[in-house]
Amino acid sequence: MKEQLKEIPILGSVTAFIYGKLTEYPALPLFFPGSEDYWEERYAAGGTSGVGSYGKFAHFKADVLNDFVENQQIGSVIEFGCGDGNQLELAEYPMYTGYDVSETVIELCRERFSDDPKKRFRLMEEYSGEQAELALSLDVIYHLTEDDVFHDYMEQLFRASTRYVCIYSSNRKSSAFYAHVRHRQFTDWIRRYTSDWKLMKHIPNRYPYRWHHKSGSFADFYIFKKGFRKKRSVSLE
Secondary structure, three states: OHHHHHOOHHHHHHHHHHOHHHOOOOOOOOOOOOHHHHHHHHHHOOOOOOHHHOHHHHHHHHHHHHHHHHHOOOOOEEEEOOOOOOHHHHOOOOOEEEEEOOHHHHHHHHHHOOOOOOEEEEEHHHOOOOOEEEEEEEOOHHHOOOHHHHHHHHHHHHHOEEEEEEEEEOOOOOOOOEOOEOOOOHHHHHHHHOOOEEEEEEEOOOOEOOOOOOOOEOOEEEEEEEOOOOOOOOOOO
């Protein structure tokens, strides 16, 4: 019964709130301020980037990303949605620039990594076309609840890379809306709006979701490579 209620769009947030401790979504206020305001308020209140950036999940992501950066000889990394920097503590990137919508968390990261000249942090609104060999999106896409915010974010993510885009997210459609979580099949967007990016590798989560967000994750790795061109159809008429 609970699962059926969660799939009803109008009741989605209410059900997630009521059953917060029983689902992948922690209990949240019923009135959602919007994705950008939500994260600024969360960080300003002392909140973290969430369980996905800590413990076994953080180590899993670091293992995948550090191996990829080394094997592909990546020289520069740009990330949209850097969060509180806990995930970054495990990273081995030659040069890194992290962006986020939260002024609070950008200041936190600047202080946290103040002795590392290879890391820079800026607000998303300050982005002005900078590029890197690898663009990262980790645990972000399913938090972009607004359609226009999602679209703009994806455009920016793919424009910012010269070689690879790495996305760590769920990739499924859902009619339900859980306050700060909205699942999307983002690969549909990529097929529709990009023509020179190809899925290079899909890496399933080491800890797949098992009915609780602290024991498993619904996010996998999706790594895209630039330089793929769709073949044009040739008319024989």
